[in-house]
Amino acid sequence: MNKLFAVIKKEYKTIVKKKSFIIMTILTPVLMAGMMVVPVLLMKVDRSDKKIAVADYAGGYIQALSAGPAKKGAKPKGKLDMDAMNEMPELPGRISFHPVQLGGRDAAGLLREYEQKVLKKEIDGLLLIPADVKSRRQVSYYSTSISDFTTLNFIESTLRTAISRQLLLERQIDPAVVDEATREISMETFKVKKEGTTKSDSGMDYMMSLFMIIILFMILINYGQIIMRGVLEEKTSRISELLISSARATHIFYGKLLGIGLAGLTQVALWILLAVILVSRFSGMVDAAILSFLTPEIAFYFVIFFILGFFIYAIPYAFIGAAVNTDQEAQQFASVLSVLIIVPYILGISALQNPNSTLTLVASLFPLFTPILMFMRITTAVPPLWQILASIGLCVLTIWGLAWLGAKIFRVGMLMYGKKPSLGEMLRWVRYK
Amino acid sequence: MSEWALSLHDLVKDFDGKRAVDHISFTVKRGEILGLLGPNGAGKTTTIRMVMDIIAPDAGRVEILGEGLSEKVKDRIGFLPEERGLYRKLKVMDTLLFFGELKGMKAAAARERGRRLLEQFQLAGYEEKKVEELSKGMAQKLQFITTILHDPELLILDEPFSGLDPLNIELIQGIILERRRKGTTIIYSTHLMEYAEKTVDSLVMIDQGRKVLDGTLAAVKAEYGRKFIRLQYEGDARFVAGLPYVRSSRDSGREMEIELEDLSKREQLLRDLLGRVTVNGFQLSEPSLQNIFIRKVREGAGA
Numbered sequence: 241m242n243k244l245f246a247v248i249k250k251e252y253k254t255i256v257k258k259k260s261f262i263i264m265t266i267l268t269p270v271l272m273a274g275m276m277v278v279p280v281l282l283m284k285v286d287r288s289d290k291k292i293a294v295a296d297y298a299g300g301y302i303q304a305l306s307a308g309p310a311k312k313g314a315k316p317k318g319k320l321d322m323d324a325m326n327e328m329p330e331l332p333g334r335i336s337f338h339p340v341q342l343g344g345r346d347a348a349g350l351l352r353e354y355e356q357k358v359l360k361k362e363i364d365g366l367l368l369i370p371a372d373v374k375s376r377r378q379v380s381y382y383s384t385s386i387s388d389f390t391t392l393n394f395i396e397s398t399l400r401t402a403i404s405r406q407l408l409l410e411r412q413i414d415p416a417v418v419d420e421a422t423r424e425i426s427m428e429t430f431k432v433k434k435e436g437t438t439k440s441d442s443g444m445d446y447m448m449s450l451f452m453i454i455i456l457f458m459i460l461i462n463y464g465q466i467i468m469r470g471v472l473e474e475k476t477s478r479i480s481e482l483l484i485s486s487a488r489a490t491h492i493f494y495g496k497l498l499g500i501g502l503a504g505l506t507q508v509a510l511w512i513l514l515a516v517i518l519v520s521r522f523s524g525m526v527d528a529a530i531l532s533f534l535t536p537e538i539a540f541y542f543v544i545f546f547i548l549g550f551f552i553y554a555i556p557y558a559f560i561g562a563a564v565n566t567d568q569e570a571q572q573f574a575s576v577l578s579v580l581i582i583v584p585y586i587l588g589i590s591a592l593q594n595p596n597s598t599l600t601l602v603a604s605l606f607p608l609f610t611p612i613l614m615f616m617r618i619t620t621a622v623p624p625l626w627q628i629l630a631s632i633g634l635c636v637l638t639i640w641g642l643a644w645l646g647a648k649i650f651r652v653g654m655l656m657y658g659k660k661p662s663l664g665e666m667l668r669w670v671r672y673k
Numbered sequence: 674m675s676e677w678a679l680s681l682h683d684l685v686k687d688f689d690g691k692r693a694v695d696h697i698s699f700t701v702k703r704g705e706i707l708g709l710l711g712p713n714g715a716g717k718t719t720t721i722r723m724v725m726d727i728i729a730p731d732a733g734r735v736e737i738l739g740e741g742l743s744e745k746v747k748d749r750i751g752f753l754p755e756e757r758g759l760y761r762k763l764k765v766m767d768t769l770l771f772f773g774e775l776k777g778m779k780a781a782a783a784r785e786r787g788r789r790l791l792e793q794f795q796l797a798g799y800e801e802k803k804v805e806e807l808s809k810g811m812a813q814k815l816q817f818i819t820t821i822l823h824d825p826e827l828l829i830l831d832e833p834f835s836g837l838d839p840l841n842i843e844l845i846q847g848i849i850l851e852r853r854r855k856g857t858t859i860i861y862s863t864h865l866m867e868y869a870e871k872t873v874d875s876l877v878m879i880d881q882g883r884k885v886l887d888g889t890l891a892a893v894k895a896e897y898g899r900k901f902i903r904l905q906y907e908g909d910a911r912f913v914a915g916l917p918y919v920r921s922s923r924d925s926g927r928e929m930e931i932e933l934e935d936l937s938k939r940e941q942l943l944r945d946l947l948g949r950v951t952v953n954g955f956q957l958s959e960p961s962l963q964n965i966f967i968r969k970v971r972e973g974a975g976a
Contacts, residue, residue, distance in 0.1 A: 242774065242777065243744075243774070243775055243777070245774075246771060246774035246775050247775070249771075249774075250763075250767070250771045253767070254760070254762065254763065258762075473760070473761075474758075477758030477759070477760075477761070478754055478756040478757070478758040479758040479759065479760065481722070481725070481727050481752075481754040481756075481758075482752065482754060482758070482772070482819075483775070484725075484726070484727055485725040485726065485727060485747060485750070485752045485754075486747055486748075486752075486772070486775040486776055487744070487747070487775055488744060655727055655728060
């Protein structure tokens with residue numbers, strides 16, 4: 241047992257003292273925070289100014305457009321808010337409206353003139369508001385780009401509100417009532433969970449799930465490769481002979497897995513700690529949706545599925561390290577294994593839309609896919625507890641089998657030099673005592 | 674306690690249908706230095722790997738320190754593999770701690786003894802250096818320290834001198850002799866006969882997987898020594914090899930080592946030489962291990 245601990249200690253210290261470990265531990269949360277914040281900032285900054293000419297035959301709507309739709313109430317500013325994406329119609333940003341001097345010209349003549357201006361990019365678009373807009377409810381917009389939904393939504397909802405107000409005011413209704421009647425509404429989304437319902441943004445949930453899965457995927461591959469290279473180093477440098485002649489192969493193999501696994505766990509724990517510190521320090525800048533997503537429960541499952549995923553993938557990586565002789569051979573086999581890890585990842589991305597489908601359910605119970613897929617389901621749809629427990633149970637059984645097989649392959653493969661072993665040969669190793 | 678530190682019984686190992694070790698048996702007495710001699714590819718390393726349980730023999734049995742190779746027994750053995758290897762990224766002291774603990778030592782004891790050995794090997798001050806920063810010779814010395822760190826009862830060294838400069842060879846030889854004075858049993862394999870000659874108590878020679886000779890150094894030398902004539906000459910002495918009572922000869926041009934069927938034929942040989950070559954010197958000689966080795970290997974090869 242002391243020898244097992246000696247191996248665990250050595251493997252753990254070797255990884256934790258590496259510069260790359262320290263850099264990754266600090267950099268990953270920073271990058272992650274950056275990935276969450278930057279798109280929002282970009283969305284805010286990257287709105288190019290828009291100049292729209294308005295030919296207002298009906299009259300009076302240009303003021304309404306410049307004012308924007310009725311506010312639903314003051315919004316706290318200075319927050320990095322994912323909602324901002326959906327609420328852009330409220331923030332006219334840099335859209336400016338310029339009245340066209342009609343001068344008695346008809347729409348057709350105006351259009352010919354302004355088509356040229358649009359093409360020359362003097363203006364971004366022309367909005368034609370016909371005189372009978374109130375009854376026909378029809379306006380026309382001419383632009384080189386008509387896919388700018390933010391702008392289109394803004395114009396539509398503003399005009400709708402303006403017409404409604406006008407109609408109501410014409411009927412002598414109290415302006416205060418009109419204000420009240422034409423206020424915008426907004427919709428908040430809530431996720432219903434057994435533990436309680438929380439405010440949650442669907443887009444935010446999707447992105448956070450994706451982030452967590454990417455991170456899980458990355459560290460599983462990373463630690464798998466660390467094990468593979470470690471085993472290969474021992475094999476090519478013949479340290480394996482010293483190890484085998486000093487301790488039981490099982491102790492060396494399990495010690496290696498546990499030591500490297502603990503190092504991985506340390507990294508995950510540090511990330512969680514850093515996330516807690518960052519969130520509490522800068523809570524004012526973090527969206528409530530992120531806070532509601534990063535529950536202790538999610539962190540707990542992240543750790544659980546990291547551990548399960550680590551063993552499920554690390555042992556095959558160790559097989560590769562023990563069975564091959566050179567780095568190139570190892571990379572060939574490792575890329576095959578990476579594909580096996582990518583499958584649940586890809587399934588996961590599509591399953592994010594539909595986390596409760598039968599395919600997702602079955603795939604998430606398949607031990608090789610469980611760590612990524614079941615975790616993904618937990619972050620989005622909260623599967624029944626029995627499914628979570630069943631998937632964990634299946635994983636543990638698989639790991640138990642892999643570990644038994646791994647120790648045998650490790651014992652023999654570590655000491656086989658020169659030629660690539662055939663599959664039949666590897667099966668014979670398993671029977672070796 | 675048996676008087677044998679190690680005994681091999683009829684070990685056999687095949688690789689891909691080729692027999693690498695062919696029914697090898699020998700015993701090593703406690704406290705002696707045994708040299709395992711033979712050319713490259715003779716099966717020395719394979720034999721040692723079977724002793725160390727790195728590969729399993731196809732047939733035969735190894736008894737080590739009175740029992741099979743259990744975990745407990747592994748702690749009492751120091752093993753230096755033929756191909757050296759240490760963790761390149763690990764620091765010198767961490768390397769010693771790891772291998773010490775792997776041999777069942779307490780960390781404090783490993784540190785203390787490691788420090789003393791580093792000093793003895795002129796590596797003091799390198800404790801915090803990484804292995805990859807050491808020169809090749811230093812790494813070799815460090816490897817040797819990991820082998821003797823836990824004060825083993827039995828040392829098994831596979832080609833301990835290969836790749837060392839003469840100064841370090843002296844150093845390692847000194848350590849080997851010092852260990853033996855303390856009662857450690859030492860087995861080492863080598864093809865460098867001149868070093869073996871100076872240190873071993875007994876020897877086993879193997880060639881093409883077979884044991885061709887074993888015994889104490891004194892007995893082996895005595896057996897072969899009496900039948901050898903060392904001849905210094907000028908002229909053409911090729912006819913000597915064809916003489917009926919000459920078992921073998923080794924011609925170096927001006928000196929020839931001649932093995933007779935029977936020592937009583939030496940006068941006959943002298944008579945045959947006179948008149949055909951100029952004889953500058955003619956004496957009975959004790960052959961070097963080198964000569965015995967070469968002769969035995971040639972015999973084995975059917976030459």
